[in-house]
Each structure stands twice: as structure tokens, then as C-alpha cells.
Amino acid sequence: MYDITVIGGGIVGLATALKIKEKSPHLKVLVIEKEHEVAVHQTGHNSGVIHSGLYYKPGSLKATNCIKGYKMLLDFAEKEGIPYDLCGKIVVATRPEQVPILDGLYERGAQNGLTGFKMLDAAGLREYEPHVKGIKGFFVPQTGIINYKVVCEKYAENFQKLGGQINFGQRVVEIRQNDHLSMVITAQNFYETKLVINCAGLYSDKVAQFTQQTPIDLRIIPFRGEYFEIKPEKQYLVKNLIYPVPDPNFPFLGVHFTRMIGGGVEAGPNAVLAFRREGYKKLDIHARELWKTLTWPGFQKVAAKYWQTGLGEMYRSFSKAAFTKALQELIPEIQESDLIPGGAGVRAQACDRNGGLLDDFSIIERPNAINVCNAPSPAATSSLSIGLTVAELALKRF
Structure with missing residues (x-):
């Protein structure tokens, strides 16, 4: 008992x-x-990634737990001798229409109590990440990396x-x-x-x-995120962490660059529907689980709303060239030949009956x-x- x-x-x-x-x-x-x-x-x-609490609605469970949990995690890592690195990240707007969203994110971070933010112009971005192409961005010093x-x-x-x-x-x-x-x-x-x-x-x-x-x-809808790794001789293109301005209409952050605590640099992830809950490979299929996903009324509403974005993500899943093109928005120098297949994860995304993706x-x-x-x-x-x-x-x- x-x-x-x-x-x-x-x-x-x-x-x-x-x-x-x-x-x-x-x-x-x-x-x-x-x-x-x-x-x-x-x-x-x-x-x-050790997240700073930048993206989350002030007062939400995500925001309050992230900010509190961040401090608790770092204290725990210090006490237990777990390596981590608060290397910071930049968030980059590459197109004019992204600038208002970027500015809103900056405000949200301030509301969530983050300090030491630094707004950057194109030249300022290159000081942090010399190979990035952007028109505006900001630096978040609290973001870091660890092995969970x-x-x-x-x-x-x-x-x-x-x-x-x-x-x-x-x-x-x-x-x-x-x-x-x-x-x-x-x-x-x-x-x-x-x-x-x-x-x-x-x-x-x-x-x-x-x-x-x-x-x-509610129903858990599995979304697979696939990564590439940057081959060693091209890892100089990324110093730390580089993120795009997220699409406000899609509950994922978009492809980004992440230096890992054990060495190496990951690029990704995309976000595609997984055909089984533990579907880490493209052709991992569990017929019963997939059927339960496809017949859930909430998922059908999500698919109707996001079908164009979803098709784009699926295309990037099967086309390395398309994946590379998405990465080139941030680092134009990156080439298809610089990427080697990495790992994948599956995110458990709760979806309610009305098509709400619980944030x-x-x-x-x-x-x-x-x-x-x-x-x-x-x-x-x-x-x-x-x-x-x-x-x-x-x-x-x-």
C-alpha cells in the first residue's frame, strides 16, 4: 500500500x-x-534550452512557473554540480511585418520581470551572431542550455x-x-x-x-519536431541560440538554432503531426492512435484552421531543401550540405473538443x-x- x-x-x-x-x-x-x-x-x-519566461502571458501558469522554476533549476544545478551555461539568445525579425510582434514580445518579457534585455538593430544583431541577417531583434541574457x-x-x-x-x-x-x-x-x-x-x-x-x-x-495530439545538426566545420555560423519571431497564429516557435551543452549545434524543429504518440520517425504509424487523432472533433477544427501552415511543415519534413530555406531566413550562409540528420522529439499537445490547442x-x-x-x-x-x-x-x- x-x-x-x-x-x-x-x-x-x-x-x-x-x-x-x-x-x-x-x-x-x-x-x-x-x-x-x-x-x-x-x-x-x-x-x-533553459527558458527565460519571455513568451508566456503574464500571470499564466506558464509564466509564473517558468520564472520561479528557472531559479529553482539553476539552484539545483549549482548544488548538484550539473553543467549549464547561461549563454543568452537573440530573437530576430527578418521582415518588417514581424517588427510589431517583436516589440510586443519585448514588452511581454518586461511584464514577466525579465531584466537586462537589449534591443538591437541589424548591426547590433551581428555583434552577437555575426552570420545572422535581421532588421531588428533583442538579446535575452537569461536563456541558457543544460542536459535535462x-x-x-x-x-x-x-x-x-x-x-x-x-x-x-x-x-x-x-x-x-x-x-x-x-x-x-x-x-x-x-x-x-x-x-x-x-x-x-x-x-x-x-x-x-x-x-x-x-x-x-481533451485529447493529446502528438506533434513531431525534427532536427538537423550542423556539421562540425560549419558550427562557427552559430555562437549560441538564435530564434525567429514566432508566428502568433501557430503554437510553436519555428525553426531555430541551438548550441548544445554537450557540444554541437542543432537546427529545428519543424512541427508535424506524428502518426503515433511515440512516433519519432516519419513512417512510425499506429493505426488506432492515428484514427483517434483524426476523428477527434478538436483536431478536425485545428486542421481546418492551420492546414496551410501544417502542409508547409509537412513539406519541410520531407524536403531538406525546404528546411534549409527556412533556416536561411536567419542565416543566409547555411547550405543544405551543412546539415546532417539529427534527432526528433514528440510534443504532447492537449487539444480540447472545440479545437483549442491548450497553451x-x-x-x-x-x-x-x-x-x-x-x-x-x-x-x-x-x-x-x-x-x-x-x-x-x-x-x-x-
């Missing part, structure tokens, strides 16, 4: 479990994970030192509940627990459905469960803050 069972060994699940044990060491806490190590999916495919897999491993280590338990290879197939207890049933075992905390990422909607009788009103974190409470149903970027940066928030919700019940 456990007091709390956390489903999901990614960064949010582990941060939540760690915060619970730090605050209430006497509670018996279990993390179950279907893979055989931590951080296999969204966390392990993360680009490694390493962060996760340290969360898990600290959680276990406090007496927490992690069981791997446990895929949840059912949750049975009565007034006081839940039975979490996996393909291999079953666990009796007073409270379930669902941090199942790409399957968070499915696990949430296990915790209630009526249909939940903020979504936490749904039930009598015996807390479901973290949407934890998009900057969830990794914010993980300790989100974990603390969920831990506090959980501990109110004990």
Missing part, C-alpha cells in the same frame, strides 16, 4: 515525487514508469535517497477506484494507493480517463487523482516549480 503513486518517470513526474518526499518524508511514494529508465520520451528528446536527462537522473537519485521507490517496466492498463483507495494495474503488477498523480505525458489523457467515468474533454499548463483534480494533462514547453525549465505546485495540491489531502 502506497500513500501516493506517480505515473510517469519524465521530468515533471520525478520533480513532483521529489518535492513530495522533501516536504513529507514519512509518506510512502512510488513512481512507476513503463520504460526501463527515466526521461525516455519528451524529456529525453528535449533540446536542452542528467537533471532527471539527479531528481531520481535524490528521490530514492529520501526513501522513494521507482519501478520500471510498468505500463498502466487500468485504474480501479473506490471512495478511499485506487488500484493502479499495470501489465505486470498492481499497486494499491491512496492518491494517483498522473504525469504520463504523451498518454496523460488516456491515464486521466482511467480516473473518471465520464469522457474527458497553458492543465492540472485536473479528481477525488483520488491529480492529472497533469498539459505540460508543454517550458515544462522542463519549470519542472521543480510545477512539481512543487502538484506536491502542494497532493499534500493538502493528507
Whole structure:
């Protein structure tokens, strides 16, 4: 019998479990994970950026958790000796129509409490990134890079030192509940627990459905982000991090350049519909999962609204030349021959029945469960803050 069972060994699940044990060491806490190590999916495919809180609506859960979580993450990295680099980034407008959006982002960053911003003209941009072509931009000193897999491993280590338990290879197939207890049933075992905390990422909607009788009103839509790496002899083209002005009509940041903490430079990602929830390759298809995506009324509304953008993203997925052209908006010198295939990640994007792509974190409470149903970027940066928030919700019940 456990007091709390956390489903999901990614960064949010582990941060939540760690915060619970730090605050209430006497509670018996279990993390179950279907893979055989931590951080296999969204966390392990993360680009490694420490986000500053620039993009998020002031007062939103994203904004407040990112700013608080940012400080907590850096403190944790310092204490545990995890390498990171606050190298800063530039956000670049390449066309006149992007300038008002850029100016709005600058204001939003100020509202979110960021300091040390520096507005840049074309010459100023080149001082930070000599190979960038832009008409206006700004520098964000707070942005950095880290390895989130390493962060996760340290969360898990600290959680276990406090007496927490992690069981791997446990895929949840059912949750049975009565007034006081839940039975979490996996393909291999079953666990009796007073409270379930669902941090199942790409399957968070499915696990949430296990915790209630009526249909939940959202569906996880998987979007794959594909990266190229810049070959070593051309990595001089990028000093740190270079981002475009985001399209306000599309909930993704657009292709950008990221120096990685372990060396090398990534370019990407695009954002294409994945044909299975863990579809890291173009031809990864799970017929039942794809059918559930395509028949979800919310997705059909999203597809009707964004079909042109979606087709462009899909074209870039299959055309290296088109992907290169998108990158050349920021760095004209980059050539198709400079890019070698990199990795890919899948983002768990919650979509409601009306076609709304949830932009903020979504936490749904039930009598015996807390479901973290949407934890998009900057969830990794914010993980300790989100974990603390969920831990506090959980501990109110004990």
C-alpha cells in the first residue's frame, strides 16, 4: 500500500515525487514508469534550452512557473554540480511585418520581470551572431542550455535517497477506484494507493480517463519536431541560440538554432503531426492512435484552421531543401550540405473538443487523482516549480 503513486518517470513526474518526499518524508511514494529508465520520451528528446519566461502571458501558469522554476533549476544545478551555461539568445525579425510582434514580445518579457534585455538593430544583431541577417531583434541574457536527462537522473537519485521507490517496466492498463483507495494495474503488477498523480505525458489523457467515468474533454495530439545538426566545420555560423519571431497564429516557435551543452549545434524543429504518440520517425504509424487523432472533433477544427501552415511543415519534413530555406531566413550562409540528420522529439499537445490547442499548463483534480494533462514547453525549465505546485495540491489531502 502506497500513500501516493506517480505515473510517469519524465521530468515533471520525478520533480513532483521529489518535492513530495522533501516536504513529507514519512509518506510512502512510488513512481512507476513503463520504460526501463527515466526521461525516455519528451524529456529525453528535449533540446536542452533553459527558458527565460519571455513568451508566456503574464500571470499564466506558464509564466509564473517558468520564472520561479528557472531559479529553482539553476539552484539545483549549482548544488548538484550539473553543467549549464547561461549563454543568452537573440530573437530576430527578418521582415518588417514581424517588427510589431517583436516589440510586443519585448514588452511581454518586461511584464514577466525579465531584466537586462537589449534591443538591437541589424548591426547590433551581428555583434552577437555575426552570420545572422535581421532588421531588428533583442538579446535575452537569461536563456541558457543544460542536459535535462542528467537533471532527471539527479531528481531520481535524490528521490530514492529520501526513501522513494521507482519501478520500471510498468505500463498502466487500468485504474480501479473506490471512495478511499485506487488500484493502479499495470501489465505486470498492481499497486494499491491512496492518491494517483498522473504525469504520463504523451498518454496523460488516456491515464486521466482511467480516473473518471465520464469522457474527458481533451485529447493529446502528438506533434513531431525534427532536427538537423550542423556539421562540425560549419558550427562557427552559430555562437549560441538564435530564434525567429514566432508566428502568433501557430503554437510553436519555428525553426531555430541551438548550441548544445554537450557540444554541437542543432537546427529545428519543424512541427508535424506524428502518426503515433511515440512516433519519432516519419513512417512510425499506429493505426488506432492515428484514427483517434483524426476523428477527434478538436483536431478536425485545428486542421481546418492551420492546414496551410501544417502542409508547409509537412513539406519541410520531407524536403531538406525546404528546411534549409527556412533556416536561411536567419542565416543566409547555411547550405543544405551543412546539415546532417539529427534527432526528433514528440510534443504532447492537449487539444480540447472545440479545437483549442491548450497553451497553458492543465492540472485536473479528481477525488483520488491529480492529472497533469498539459505540460508543454517550458515544462522542463519549470519542472521543480510545477512539481512543487502538484506536491502542494497532493499534500493538502493528507
